Amino acid sequence: MTVHHPQTPQFFLTSPSPCPYLQGRAERKVFTHLLGERAPALLDLLSQGGFRRSQNIAYRPACERCRACVSVRILVDEFAPTKSMKRVRSRNRDLVARMSAPNPTSEQYSLFRRYIDHRHAKGGMAEMSVLDYAMMVEDSQVDTRLIEYRRRGPDSRFSAASDGELVAVALSDVMADGMSMVYSFFDPFEDDRSLGTQMILDHVEQTKKLGLSYLYLGYWVEGSKKMDYKIRFQPQEHLTPKGWERYEG
Template sequence: MTQHSRDTPQFYLTAPSPCPYLPGKEERKVFTHLVGDRAPALNDLLTHGGFRRSQSIAYRPACEACRACVSVRVVVEDFAPTRSMRRIEQRNADVSAEMRAAVPSSEQYSIFRGYLDERHRDGGMADMTVLDYAMMVEDSHVETRMVEYRLMSDAPATRRGVGPLIAVGLTDVLSDGLSMVYSFFDPEYEDRSLGTLMILDHIGRAKRMGLPYVYLGYWVRGSRKMDYKSRFLPQERLMSQGWVRAEM
């Protein structure tokens, strides 16, 4: 094998499959492997080009007649929470967040399993076992962290890091931001808007870390599943001419 072939990523195209976001449409993806010492730099480069990471794979949509999937990243320094976002933060003042090593646990999987069964029972991840979950967390050649969210109380037994786990975020640390790979929460606490809380926490966390962006993945206009991402403003959206700032 030549040096060139070892150092140059190889890209592949998937066969068409039903689109999970827009009914009646098909999707295709282009993907490559993220392995070895060059994986972190390659992941940074590809993320800037609209790719997402799943385990040791980087992928992006490559649909022939559709460009609905748009990569979005929140501009951390200029972000201003809406009134409803501030209410969500106040409602969850009793929730603590801790970033830790990407190590799977049975406690996490219990939340993950309940989340899939309640919210995505017909999705592609519905049959994931505890071993599949462990692979999702551990199969990474880039800097990956878990952010655990726990419900606290005044009781000594629920000090920081010990209260009941209610939400988890799997996050990559990039050179210019945090990339939210996957997040999930206990459906019992759905009324707390924990999905929004986790994004707000990541924005604050990125600001403290001196990172300019939080990458949210793909926003799909017309998809109710993805509409929430457009509320975190200002943000930049990856268009044909590059990253374009959006204020509304």
């Protein structure tokens, strides 16, 4: 008989489901629960092995005949923005980023709904209610931060209340060696701003300020247009069968 220590994580495997990135393929995930005081240390360890967090679950792909999902992390101390990234930063000089505890608001949910309805209306998050959204933000037993990006008000230096409209939100974890972008969304009608790129650039700076080495971006899938943007942030490391290896494509 197998006896499990009460604090030993148990891993489970999902049933096959359609792959959201590569047409005609199926995906499976292996997952475990992040619970109790050991959750932060467990997430640190699992992140080294390519796991991601969603609420109190850590998961990673476990597809039988496919290894297309590659874990990616940016080397923040060596990162230098490209000319196009510098232009994105310049276009967003009027934004103020404020990091706080993960507290959901109706304003965030309105922006989230606008983003999902415009960009991912047929995706798995399309049916999320305001309660589902609140659970996504709050349900964490690790060090999770919420970063709001607002238009700069005339007196932003002196009062957060002077900041204007909310245009983007990121939910991110702080781990022992870096930050991990768990989920982000933005105003889909602000295309000229390239807000997805702006949030990653800001997270590189936030990670540096915390004295950490890596910004974890999740999975890059070669051949998936949804994931092409991740490869632009270099230098970066990819998780291979030999461990984390430097990639400069």
